[in-house]
Amino acid sequence: MGLAIKKINGLADFDLDSYLSARTAAVDRALAGYLKRYSERSGNIWKAMHYGLFPGGKRIRPILVLAAGELFGAKRKALMPFACAVEMIHGYSLIHDDLPALDNDDLRRGAPTNHKVFGEGMALLAGDGLLTEAFHVMSGAEALASVPAELVLKLVHELSHAVGVAGLVGGQAFDLEAEKGAVDIGVVEYIHLRKTGALIRASVRLGAQVAGASAADLRRVTRFGDCLGLAFQIADDILDILGETAPGELAESGHSEWNKATYPSVVGIARAQERLKNLFDQCLGELARYGKVAEPLRAIAAQVAARALQSNGKSATEEIKI
Amino acid sequence: MGLAIKKINGLADFDLDSYLSARTAAVDRALAGYLKRYSERSGNIWKAMHYGLFPGGKRIRPILVLAAGELFGAKRKALMPFACAVEMIHGYSLIHDDLPALDNDDLRRGAPTNHKVFGEGMALLAGDGLLTEAFHVMSGAEALASVPAELVLKLVHELSHAVGVAGLVGGQAFDLEAEKGAVDIGVVEYIHLRKTGALIRASVRLGAQVAGASAADLRRVTRFGDCLGLAFQIADDILDILGETAPGELAESGHSEWNKATYPSVVGIARAQERLKNLFDQCLGELARYGKVAEPLRAIAAQVAARALQSNGKSATEEIKI
Numbered sequence: 001m002g003l004a005i006k007k008i009n010g011l012a013d014f015d016l017d018s019y020l021s022a023r024t025a026a027v028d029r030a031l032a033g034y035l036k037r038y039s040e041r042s043g044n045i046w047k048a049m050h051y052g053l054f055p056g057g058k059r060i061r062p063i064l065v066l067a068a069g070e071l072f073g074a075k076r077k078a079l080m081p082f083a084c085a086v087e088m089i090h091g092y093s094l095i096h097d098d099l100p101a102l103d104n105d106d107l108r109r110g111a112p113t114n115h116k117v118f119g120e121g122m123a124l125l126a127g128d129g130l131l132t133e134a135f136h137v138m139s140g141a142e143a144l145a146s147v148p149a150e151l152v153l154k155l156v157h158e159l160s161h162a163v164g165v166a167g168l169v170g171g172q173a174f175d176l177e178a179e180k181g182a183v184d185i186g187v188v189e190y191i192h193l194r195k196t197g198a199l200i201r202a203s204v205r206l207g208a209q210v211a212g213a214s215a216a217d218l219r220r221v222t223r224f225g226d227c228l229g230l231a232f233q234i235a236d237d238i239l240d241i242l243g244e245t246a247p248g249e250l251a252e253s254g255h256s257e258w259n260k261a262t263y264p265s266v267v268g269i270a271r272a273q274e275r276l277k278n279l280f281d282q283c284l285g286e287l288a289r290y291g292k293v294a295e296p297l298r299a300i301a302a303q304v305a306a307r308a309l310q311s312n313g314k315s316a317t318e319e320i321k322i
Numbered sequence: 323m324g325l326a327i328k329k330i331n332g333l334a335d336f337d338l339d340s341y342l343s344a345r346t347a348a349v350d351r352a353l354a355g356y357l358k359r360y361s362e363r364s365g366n367i368w369k370a371m372h373y374g375l376f377p378g379g380k381r382i383r384p385i386l387v388l389a390a391g392e393l394f395g396a397k398r399k400a401l402m403p404f405a406c407a408v409e410m411i412h413g414y415s416l417i418h419d420d421l422p423a424l425d426n427d428d429l430r431r432g433a434p435t436n437h438k439v440f441g442e443g444m445a446l447l448a449g450d451g452l453l454t455e456a457f458h459v460m461s462g463a464e465a466l467a468s469v470p471a472e473l474v475l476k477l478v479h480e481l482s483h484a485v486g487v488a489g490l491v492g493g494q495a496f497d498l499e500a501e502k503g504a505v506d507i508g509v510v511e512y513i514h515l516r517k518t519g520a521l522i523r524a525s526v527r528l529g530a531q532v533a534g535a536s537a538a539d540l541r542r543v544t545r546f547g548d549c550l551g552l553a554f555q556i557a558d559d560i561l562d563i564l565g566e567t568a569p570g571e572l573a574e575s576g577h578s579e580w581n582k583a584t585y586p587s588v589v590g591i592a593r594a595q596e597r598l599k600n601l602f603d604q605c606l607g608e609l610a611r612y613g614k615v616a617e618p619l620r621a622i623a624a625q626v627a628a629r630a631l632q633s634n635g636k637s638a639t640e641e642i643k644i
Contacts (some may be wrong), residue, residue: 132482
């Protein structure tokens, strides 16, 4: 392999599993609380939206909001509305992505996709509902209790940019059209940066801004987010190709890359792993100055990289202590 | 018919056509300006979003934002971002509504629907893009140039509520399920209030709030919006049944009601027209105290009602001077 991942010093004591499970539980509680405002008697639309959020995946995006915010001193309570908004948007994008009009996937995280359970019309509306609810949550009393209106509005503006034509939606559309033609690695990175990267970047930026991070800190955490987002997608693509996950199942990015424009399918597994390793190093570099308080973000990045670097028999990632 | 619509005194001088065409042109210019921020080179997603907004219908919702705002003294420039956001949301709801997963309509305003031109996947994403862009526009610099951040955020919260599970999306979902079973008039009004009414109500409320309307004025304009929204949908349903518009064509509400739970199909044409007349009177009642400055809103309400009251040969609406 030739891939050697350097030890992450100082992480020996950090228990990522505990960190993640505590935050996953907190995010789940908050999401459930927001949905509870709408009666279950709303019928299938409520059930379809709930099904789009529960059971969740690893809640990586909302946890990035929390971790980036905590890095700069924000309280979890102030961060949670933004964390939930980001996860609702992720949920909406998966539901719409799985529809027959796009990926036509029957399975998501090993369970039937939303439209398989509730029908295409209801799944479409459930996605619309989650996207709308994300902006409702961000602009509500919970967010305003801790964050000034000017900043909340700035974050609404930033998130809507990240998930609109210039980001998530544009990336999906580009991907849809790219399927028809030949693609090079520039196109693949362009799609990834928008389709997966934009929301990851927005997640860390939202957290940091809620915490009042300085401009320089925000730039560093933005670069961290950009590298992590691309690493995330490349790792998924490698795992898909290596058969670690079957198409439609458990891809962490949520976007099945089977038979599509992917990094490893264009440059091969080895070069994709080198690129992933390089991105991981850049992630660590951006966090170098922050000491122990950045361990959660380091460990998350390491976990993302480790999944796809250890999957060909050679245990390159044993060196990563997480 | 037995329906006599009283003269709207003082409207003799009011030229609704000029009023509407000036504002339609202004809304069109503003919408085009917002879309222009995304390069046409974004490819089909840009074209599909543009196709979802142009050529437009009568732009009734954004004009209601402007008219309600102007009634209480707001400048058009301050109102325009909110007017555009409302129209983008209307555009998104039509694109998604027309998809095979919901109404499966081939025609909209006499032209092929979005998915017929761009394919289902792209149409789905264009709707997602317009919904997202609505919140981007509302939270942007144009809105903040004239409206304090606290108020903008309140309006984002209110609009996202109006078009989410508790409003537009919930109404669509309820309608989807109602198609399966028998419905009574209560269910029909419930669906209408959410599916069409919520956005009409939000339109006049957004305008009034940008203008800094008092609580009492806001209550009156809200009741006006509620009555107008229901009148709007009932008028459409009557016109559909009377064959004034073919299914899928030119329904002002944008929602084709053919073979669905509609007011006239449940209570008959005559009772639907009586209800419409009654709602129109309520609309005028809410505006009674405002004098000439409310003439645009009166004339819009009269036009909505007139369409469906004159359609059975008896020209009950000649008395309405608009």
